[in-house]
Amino acid sequence: MDRQVIHEEMERARAGFHELLSRATEAELGQMSKGTRWTNEQLLFHMLFGYMIARNLVILVRLFGRLPVGVSRGFAVLLNASTKPFDAVNYWGSCGGPRVFGPRRMTAKMDRVIDGLHRRLDAEREEDLRRGMHYPTRWDPFFADFMTLADVYHFPTQHFDFHRRQLTLDTRG
Numbered sequence: 138m139d140r141q142v143i144h145e146e147m148e149r150a151r152a153g154f155h156e157l158l159s160r161a162t163e164a165e166l167g168q169m170s171k172g173t174r175w176t177n178e179q180l181l182f183h184m185l186f187g188y189m190i191a192r193n194l195v196i197l198v199r200l201f202g203r204l205p206v207g208v209s210r211g212f213a214v215l216l217n218a219s220t221k222p223f224d225a226v227n228y229w230g231s232c233g234g235p236r237v238f239g240p241r242r243m244t245a246k247m248d249r250v251i252d253g254l255h256r257r258l259d260a261e262r263e264e265d266l267r268r269g270m271h272y273p274t275r276w277d278p279f280f281a282d283f284m285t286l287a288d289v290y291h292f293p294t295q296h297f298d299f300h301r302r303q304l305t306l307d308t309r310g
Contacts, residue, residue, distance in 0.1 A: 138287040140266070143258060146294040150188075151251050153301065157181060158240045161306050166240065171303045175231055180300055182234035183227075185243055187296035188250045191289060195257060198286045202268030209270035213282075216273035223276055258290050266290075 158181065166178035173180055201209040216223070238246060269285035279295045281288065 138291050140258060140261075140287075143287070143290045143294075144255060146291070147188075147251050147254060150294050150297045151247060154181070154184070154247050154297075155244055157301075157304065157306060158244050161240070165306050166235075168305050170305055173300075173303055174228065177304050177306055178235045178240070179231050180304060181240075182238065182243060183231035184297045184300045185247050185250070186231060186234065187293040187300075188247065188254065191254060191293040192250065192257075194289045194292065195254075195286065198268060198270050198284070198289050199265070201270035202265070202286065206271070213271035213273050217275045220273070220275040223273075254290065254293075261286065 161177065166176065166181075168177050169175075170177050170180040175183060201212065235243065266287040267285055269283050269288065271282055272280040272284050274280050274282055277292075277296065279292055279299070284292070
């Protein structure tokens with residue numbers, strides 16, 4: 138995946154996030170989203186959380202991408218075995234996140250996280266972007282069995298775009 142494409146998609150997601158939160162009423166934020174157990178506000182936090190998690194995934198690829206491939210395969214098997222606890226933390230964390238952040242702080246956090254991802258992506262060497270590791274495919278539909286560092290930078294926007302379609306916000310201007 139091209140580095141510039143990743144930068145552009147993160148900027149598109151950032152602008153979309155800003156627009157969604159700036160236009161949403163309190164009542165809309167409290168409405169249930171489509172196909173999840175979260176409200177729109179909780180789902181928006183979950184979308185932000187995907188970018189927050191990506192920062193840690195980058196670190197994992199840097200570590201496991203330098204080890205024999207079997208090490209990350211074993212790690213992925215272990216993580217797949219812990220899917221139920223992961224799902225619970227993922228769900229409840231997204232329920233509580235908006236209480237901690239609120240819409241205004243969520244927007245500021247998204248800006249800081251994406252700015253950091255941009256800086257990290259710019260600093261990556263091409264050879265490192267091609268390194269990869271195995272991932273727990275049961276944790277997220279956008280985790281492939283093997284993902285490169287470039288794939289990991291792309292992941293949060295795939296996650297964002299998928300969940301954006303589940304929002305029930307009226308974003309017509």
